[in-house]
Every structure is written in C-alpha cells, then in structure tokens.
Amino acid sequence: MLCIRNSEKCLLWVRVLSNEVYIIGAGETKFGELWNKSLRNLAVEAGLKAIEDAGIYSRDVDAIYGANSLAGVINQQENIGALIADFSGLSADGIPSLRIESSTASGGAALRDAYLSIKSGEYDVVVVGGVEKMTDIHGNDILEKSSSILDREWEAFFGATPAAMAALIARKYMHDFNVEKEALSMFSVNDHLNGSKNPDAQFRNKLTIQQAMNATAVADPLNMMDCSPLSDGAAALVLASESYTKKNNREGIRILSSAVAEDYLAVGSRKSIYTLNSTKLAVEKAFRKAQIKRSDISFMEVHDSFSIYGLLELEDLGFAEKGKAKDLVYDEIKLDGSIPVNPSGGLKAKGDPYGAVGVGQAVDAYKQLMGKAGDNQIKDAGYALIHNMAGTGSSSVIHILGE
Amino acid sequence: MTELSRIWRETEYRYNLIGFKCKNCGNSYFPPRDICPTCHRESIGKMEKVKFSGNGEVLSYTIVHDAPPSFKRQVPYVLALIKLVEGPVITAQIVDCAPEDVDIGTKVHTVFRKIRQDGESGIIEYGYKFVIDS
Numbered sequence: 278m279l280c281i282r283n284s285e286k287c288l289l290w291v292r293v294l295s296n297e298v299y300i301i302g303a304g305e306t307k308f309g310e311l312w313n314k315s316l317r318n319l320a321v322e323a324g325l326k327a328i329e330d331a332g333i334y335s336r337d338v339d340a341i342y343g344a345n346s347l348a349g350v351i352n353q354q355e356n357i358g359a360l361i362a363d364f365s366g367l368s369a370d371g372i373p374s375l376r377i378e379s380s381t382a383s384g385g386a387a388l389r390d391a392y393l394s395i396k397s398g399e400y401d402v403v404v405v406g407g408v409e410k411m412t413d414i415h416g417n418d419i420l421e422k423s424s425s426i427l428d429r430e431w432e433a434f435f436g437a438t439p440a441a442m443a444a445l446i447a448r449k450y451m452h453d454f455n456v457e458k459e460a461l462s463m464f465s466v467n468d469h470l471n472g473s474k475n476p477d478a479q480f481r482n483k484l485t486i487q488q489a490m491n492a493t494a495v496a497d498p499l500n501m502m503d504c505s506p507l508s509d510g511a512a513a514l515v516l517a518s519e520s521y522t523k524k525n526n527r528e529g530i531r532i533l534s535s536a537v538a539e540d541y542l543a544v545g546s547r548k549s550i551y552t553l554n555s556t557k558l559a560v561e562k563a564f565r566k567a568q569i570k571r572s573d574i575s576f577m578e579v580h581d582s583f584s585i586y587g588l589l590e591l592e593d594l595g596f597a598e599k600g601k602a603k604d605l606v607y608d609e610i611k612l613d614g615s616i617p618v619n620p621s622g623g624l625k626a627k628g629d630p631y632g633a634v635g636v637g638q639a640v641d642a643y644k645q646l647m648g649k650a651g652d653n654q655i656k657d658a659g660y661a662l663i664h665n666m667a668g669t670g671s672s673s674v675i676h677i678l679g680e
Numbered sequence: 681m682t683e684l685s686r687i688w689r690e691t692e693y694r695y696n697l698i699g700f701k702c703k704n705c706g707n708s709y710f711p712p713r714d715i716c717p718t719c720h721r722e723s724i725g726k727m728e729k730v731k732f733s734g735n736g737e738v739l740s741y742t743i744v745h746d747a748p749p750s751f752k753r754q755v756p757y758v759l760a761l762i763k764l765v766e767g768p769v770i771t772a773q774i775v776d777c778a779p780e781d782v783d784i785g786t787k788v789h790t791v792f793r794k795i796r797q798d799g800e801s802g803i804i805e806y807g808y809k810f811v812i813d814s
Contacts, residue, residue, distance in 0.1 A: 421748040430690060431711040432771045435795060435807065436744060436751045441759050442771075444742035449761075452740075452784050496759075497743040497779075543711075545761050545769035550740065 297519040298395045299529030300678070302331025303640040308510035308628030309479040316352050316410040317364045323511035323633075324365050324406050331515035331527070335367055339400035341374035344387035344407035346631035350422045351414050361406060380426045381582065382537075383407065384512070384635025385665030385674030389535045391516050392676075401521040407636030408511035419507055426631075426668040428543040440504050442544050442669045443583035444496035450551040450585060451498065454600030458498055462489035463606040464587035465502050465625045471612065472622025474652035475641075479508055479628035503584040505629035512637035530646045533660070533677040534566035542671050553586075555673040556593040556664065563662070564595075567677040571595055574677075575658040576617040576645065578638040580666035582624045590664060591618070612655060620645060620653045635665030635674060642678050681802045694807035697790055699768060701730040708732070710768035734790035736764040736810075743779045750796040758782050762810055773809045787813040 304326020306319050314322070320343065328335070343361045348354045355376075362374035379386035384407035391403040411419060424433035427442060450456060466489050472478035484502060492502040522529050538558035541547050547554065564571070579594070581587035588602035596616055597605055610618035621627045621641035624634060642661035644650045650658075660679040666672065692698055699710035703726040704719040710732065716723035741760035744751075751757070758774040760782065774782055775793065788810040797804045 417747070417749055417752070420746065421750065424748060428711075433748075434805070435772050435809075436747065436754065436757060436759055437771055438744065438747065440746065441742050441744050444744075445740040445759070445761050445771075448742060449740035449784065493745075494743070495746045497745070499742075541717075543771065545771050550761065550769075 296396045296398055298392050298532045299517050299519065299522045299527070300514050300532065300639065300643050301517045301522055301527040301529040302327045302329070302333070302515035303513070303643040304330050305477055305512035305637055305640045306510050307477050308508045308630055308637070310412050310507070311509040312412065314509065316348060316354060316408060317360055319410060319509060319511035320361045320406055320408040321364050323408070323513040324361070324404060327404065327513035327515050333402060333515060335370065337402045338367070338372055338404055339402050340391075340394060341365075341367070341372060341404045341406065342387040342391040343374060343376050344378075344383035344405070344632040344636060345376055346378060346380055346383045346409060347422055347425060348410070350425055351419070352410055361408075378632075379672055379674070380667035381580070381631045382635060382665045382667035382672045382674045383632040384637065385663070385676065386537065386635070386672070388514065388635060388639055388676060389537055389674055392532055392535045395516055395518050401518045403516045404513060405516060405636055406511065406513040407633035409630035409632045410509050411507045411630060412509050432543055438496065439669070440499055440583065441496040443585050444499045446544065446551050446589070446669070447498055447583070447585035450589070453551070456588075456600065456603050459486065459490065460603035460606050461503055461584040461588065462486055464581060464584040464610075465489045467606070467610050468581065468619050468623035468625035468627075471620050471653055472626025475622045475627055476651070478622040478626050479506055480622070480626045499583060499585070505582045505624035508628035508630040510628055510630035510633045510637065512633045512640045514636060514639055514643070528647070530643050530678050530680065533569065533679050534563045535676050536560070536562035536566065537672060537674045538562070539672050540670055542668065544669050551589055552599070553589050553593040553666070553670040553673065555670055556590060556666065556675075559673040559675045560594050563675040563677050569660060569677065569679070573660050574616065574662050575660055576620055576655050577662045577664065578619055578621060578623070578641055579664045580624060580634065581619065582629055584625070586666065587618070587623070594662070594664060612653065617655055620650065620655060635663070638663040638665060639676065639678070646678060646680060682798050684803060687803055687805055695792065697732045697734050697808055698729050699732060700727045702727055708766045708768055710764070710770055732764050732766050732768070734808075736762040736770070736788060738774070738782060738784055738786040738788060739763045739769055740784060741774065741782050750798065760810065762788060774811065775809045776811045781812060789813055
C-alpha cells in the first residue's frame with residue numbers, strides 16, 4: 278500500500294500493483310561451431326529446454342520475444358518471429374512472436390521487452406529466446422557481415438572491423454593509463470578457466486598467460502585470444518508474473534531491475550573512446566531501481582566480446598576507477614575472488630552467438646542463483662548483474678537478478 | 681552487389697571531407713548529420729556544410745591483420761582514429777608508411793585514394809585516407 282500525502286493528512290491509499298517478474302525456466306544449446314544444426318533447430322532446441330525446465334505448456338505462453346542480430350545478412354532469413362513460432366509448433370495457436378534486434382545486445386533487449394510486457398500487466402507468461410547461426414558463411418565473409426554492428430558507411434567502409442575498433446580503444450587505454458597487455462590477456466585466461474567447467478561452453482581448454490599473450494595478431498594490440506569466437510547457439514527463458522508464479526507454485530529468480538541506455542553508434546563520435554557511457558548510464562538506473570548496492574552483487578556476467586571491453590566494463594559498471602581494472606583481473610574476478618566475473622566462461626570461452634548472448638547470460642545467472650551451476654557454482658550466490666552490450670558500446674542492457 | 685547510388689550520394693563528403701557545422705552552437709561534425717546532438721531541435725535548419733582542412737593527429741591506431749574479403753589485398757593496414765584540428769574524430773587508414781612510423785599524436789593529413797572495390801566487376805569506391813606530415 279502506498280500513501281499519497283499532501284502537507285497535512287493522508288488523502289488517498291492506493292494499492293501498488295506488485296507485478297514482479299520471475300524467471301521460472303531456462304535452457305540453452307551448446308555454443309560452438311554446430312554444423313549439423315540450423316538457425317531454426319537451435320532456436321527450437323533452446324526454447325523446448327526452457328519450457329521443460331519451467332514445467333509449462335504451450336497453452337500457457339502469452340507471447341514470444343526472439344532475439345537475433347544477423348540472420349538477415351548471414352542466413353538470408355528475416356521474419357524471425359514467425360520462424361521461431363512456426364517451428365516451435367505454435368503458429369496455429371496465434372501466439373504473438375516478435376524478433377527484437379539490438380545488435381549484440383539483442384538478447385538483453387528481448388529480455389527487457391519481455392520483462393516490461395509482464396510488468397505492464399499485459400502478459401503472465403512470456404518466452405524469451407535468442408539465437409544466432411554464424412558459421413553458415415564461407416571464410417572471412419563473416420567479417421563483412423559482422424561489421425554491420427559498426428557504422429557501415431563511416432567505420433566499416435574504410436576497413437574497420439569489430440576487432441579493429443576494439444583495438445583502437447585498447448591502444449589508447451593502455452597508453453593513457455599505462456596498462457600492460459598482460460592485464461587484457463588475464464581477462465581471457467579467467468574466461469577459459471571458467472569455461473573449462475561449463476559443459477555448454479565452446480572452448481573448454483584452459484589458457485596460460487603465455488598462450489594468451491602470444492597468439493596470432495588480429496588487430497594489434499589485440500590477438501586471437503583477445504577476441505571472442507564465431508559461435509552458433511541459442512538460449513531461452515520463461516518469464517512469469519508474480520501471480521502466475523505463486524498460483525502455480527513455481528520456483529524462480531526475481532528480476533530486480535532492467536535498464537538500458539544508448540551511446541553514439543561510431544566510436545569516434547564519443548567524448549571518451551574508452552568510456553562506455555551507455556554502460557555507465559544503464560548501471561546507475563539498474564542499481565537505483567533494484568535498491569541494492571554494488572557490494573551485494575555475488576557475481577557478474579559481462580559482455581567481453583574483446584578482452585579490452587572486460588576491463589572497461591569493470592570500470593564503467595562502477596567496480597574500479599578508470600584505468601584501475603588491472604588491479605582486479607589477476608585475482609578478484611576469479612570464481613573465489615571478491616567479484617567473480619563470467620563464471621560461465623564469458624564471450625571468449627562460452628562463446629559469442631550475437632543475438633543469443635544476453636539471453637545466455639541470464640540462463641547462466643539463473644542456474645547460479647538456483648544453485649544449479651554445477652562445477653562453477655558460486656557459494657551463496659544472492660544477486661547477479663548481467664551486462665549485454667551492442668556493437669562497440671552503442672547500447673548496454675543491464676539486468677539485476679536475485680532471489 | 682552495391683547499387684551505384686549508395687556510393688554516389690556520399691561522394692561529396694568522402695571526396696572532399698565535408699561535414700556539418702551547427703550554426704546554433706558552433707560545433708562541427710563528421711560524418712554528416714542532420715541534427716546537432718547538442719542543440720537537438722534548436723539546430724533544425726541550422727546545420728550547414730563545412731569543408732575540413734584535412735589536418736589532424738592520431739588519437740589511436742591499430743594494425744589490421746584479419747580483414748573482410750574486400751580489404752584482403754591491403755592486409756596488414758593501419759587503421760586509425762584521427763582527431764581533426766576542427767574537432768571531429770574520423771576512422772580512416774594511414775598509408776604510405778611503415779606501421780612502426782605511426783604513433784599516438786603523429787600529425788597526419790588527408791589524401792584521396794581508392795578505398796576498395798566491390799568484387800571483380802563491381803564499383804570501385806574512393807574516399808579519404810591519411811598520410812604522415814612530412
């Protein structure tokens with residue numbers, strides 16, 4: 278109950294609608310080069326796993342929000358909402374199914390839209406999916422396609438790739454804050470260590486710091502071990518309203534807050550090239566809405582498509598001063614450190630299927646918070662922060678999850 | 681294959697390094713934009729074309745080894761963020777030098793060059809690259 282007051286006395290009591298939103302089921306495919314599985318195979322596999330996990334039936338589903346970034350240019354398939362609904366066997370039921378596109382943050386954006394749809398009172402049960410099929414294209418053609426996440430006419434046109442833009446940011450950051458390359462490589466080492474224990478991860482090999490430092494150059498100063506791989510994969514969640522969750526005796530994880538913010542599309546337009554302003558703005562909103570503190574966070578999943586972004590994110594999420602993330606990357610981000618980062622293996626080891634990433638992060642956070650994370654389980658995990666980013670930082674979507 | 685009009689409509693800006701200046705606040709922008717992100721609606725009808733000097737310095741740079749097919753013949757190439765003396769920061773290649781000649785702060789200026797070609801029979805696309813000041 279909320280009391281709306283004037284200066285003297287309580288005028289009106291209003292019942293505040295408690296439309297809390299819960300994740301009641303989650304599932305994902307393995308991430309990797311899955312040559313025998315198509316875009317639609319992957320989407321359906323993840324969706325079914327989530328629905329099974331939630332113990333719901335198709336008749337319970339009010340809507341589907343499907344995230345995808347590049348199917349139009351890689352697989353020559355648009356109309357992804359219809360594709361997912363159709364091959365999930367839901368077309369005849371007329372269940373609304375929309376594709377949400379926000380580049381590499383499509384997954385987080387779809388999760389947020391689904392969250393809002395329940396929060397508004399419109400829906401009770403929504404399936405959120407994310408899918409990307411990136412290996413259906415020959416050789417380096419993928420670099421032409423993946424550069425769609427940049428400004429095509431003023432960055433990619435002149436020879437920029439996502440790795441090159443990250444490298445430009447890395448060079449200036451290392452120069453201005455006197456950061457050694459080793460600090461960036463440590464982020465990949467941590468991802469691989471965690472990924473080695475995640476059965477869904479694309480790479481399950483551990484990485485030594487020497488291997489991470491001496492890999493083949495991609496865009497100097499970044500090498501292959503600073504860059505997330507090409508990945509196929511899908512992930513899905515079932516979201517439900519508080520009333521549905523309680524009425525049907527479901528267990529779930531609450532979404533405490535959801536926030537998104539934008540920045541300029543091109544790196545060069547930004548005031549500071551190594552400040553992820555979209556992340557800074559979104560995280561402030563996320564913590565304000567969640568009403569918890571940074572010290573309450575048990576672990577984070579962050580969008581480290583390139584190692585440099587991992588460091589910038591630690592800073593712009595407010596866990597280190599600018600230029601000081603290097604103090605966290607050796608010990609603090611480990612599973613038993615003060616702020617564990619990417620227990621799933623992150624984008625470097627778990628994989629980077631663009632549109633599926635943000636949903637996959639939520640799948641991992643859900644497993645952790647439910648105590649079902651297996652070998653990577655963080656003890657007494659209470660709150661998780663998941664950070665999904667588009668392009669070179671043009672959008673950031675942040676969710677805080679808890680019990 | 682790309683239609684000619686997509687490339688043609690940007691040629692004025694890419695060939696001559698023309699951007700826009702907001703007459704409301706005085707800020708200059710490249711690439712061209714119709715609305716000033718500082719002044720918002722106050723800038724409507726007040727954005728005017730401005731030709732930049734082409735002089736600037738290297739804000740950051742990378743040596744690209746892994747490139748899309750249309751840039752494969754140029755690998756390895758130096759890609760940089762160039763801060764023009766007028767303010768805007770441009771993403772472009774630095775050419776006619778060894779990669780080790782480039783550093784943060786190196787003074788550069790524009791040259792008109794071929795950027796890439798769209799396959800064997802497609803359009804040849806031109807625009808700006810930068811060279812180190814002598």
